[in-house]
Amino acid sequence: MSKRQRYAAIVSLVVLLLPLLAGCTPNPQGEPTGVFGKYLVKPISDLLDFFFSVLGNYAWAILVMTLLVRLVVFPLTWKQQKGALALQEIQPQIKKIQDKYKKDQQKLQQEMMKLFQENNYNPMAGCLPLIIQMPILLALYQAIMYNKHIGTHEFLYMKLGAPDPYYILPLLAAITTYFTFVSSMASQPTTQGPNPMKAMIWFMPIMVFVLAFKFPAALSLYWVFGNVISILQQVLIFTPMKNKRMAQRGATR
Structure with missing residues (x-):
């Protein structure tokens, strides 16, 4: 696994773990504090209340x-x-350079x-968008934790402030995560070597x-909704984009 792959795997795991760790610490009875709470968490919580007033259900x-x-994060x-x-398109050139200068790291x-630089490729392109998304996704997660009204409402058979009594949502969250x-x-380009995503494909759902x-x-609803949106993005947008790019490359050879 290359350094870039390791960094991407670590950042991806942090993106997924940060909301979980943060969700264990807030005090739902208090108000969001600090710059993060005041300018991100509180406004998102207020928006949740607004959409509730329009839609009638949290x-x-x-x-x-x-x-x-x-x-908002889609452009990233x-x-x-x-x-x-x-990166996939310049993989053959990368391999040649690695073979040629494997004894001279500098x-x-x-x-x-x-x-x-010649190919206008930024090696941080895979990690930076994930890092930028962290505050936004974490703020939405904490807004649900802090909002005093959500927990008093119900959806279908469950109370939104209590765990699903039949464990259907945890199961859906795990399945959609998988x-x-x-x-x-x-949707990712096919490359040689181990894929860091494979190491988490079973661990993360569990x-x-x-x-x-x-x-x-x-x-749990937030988790399921977010996963479904991600799946739709991948299936409807990014996988076709990858296939189209590969077809164009094949046609020019």
Whole structure:
């Protein structure tokens, strides 16, 4: 696994774990504090209340907020996918440089940076969008935790402030997490060597199920909604984009 692959795997795991860790610490009875709470968490919580007043149910309010957040970060996700495809196109040149300068790491780094510059490729393109998304996704997650009204409402058979009594939501969260990884791998360019995504394809669904088992239903709903949106993005947008790019490359050979 290359350094870049390791960094991408670590950042991806942090993106998924940060909301989980943060969700264990807030005091739902208090108000969001600090710059993060005041300018991100509180406004998102207020928006949830607004959408509830329009839609009449906090479950649909959470869905709309999840859609809005994904819409905001979509340009970053798009850039990330384009960066991954650009990397695939220069893989043969990367391999030649690695073979040629494998005994001279300094020269190897210089030639790699030169190749990236010539092809307008940013090696941080895969990680930076994930890092930028963290505050937004974390703010939405904490807004659900802090909002005093969500927990008093119901959706279908469950109270949004209590865990799903029949464990259907934790199971859905785990299943959709699994398919999120599967669909994401399908949209990624095919490269040689181990894929860091494969190491998490089973671990993350299990962890999500265990955590969602005790989380309020509102948080599990957010998880499920977010996963479904990610799957649709991958299947309807990014996988066709990858296939089209590969077809164009095949036609020019």
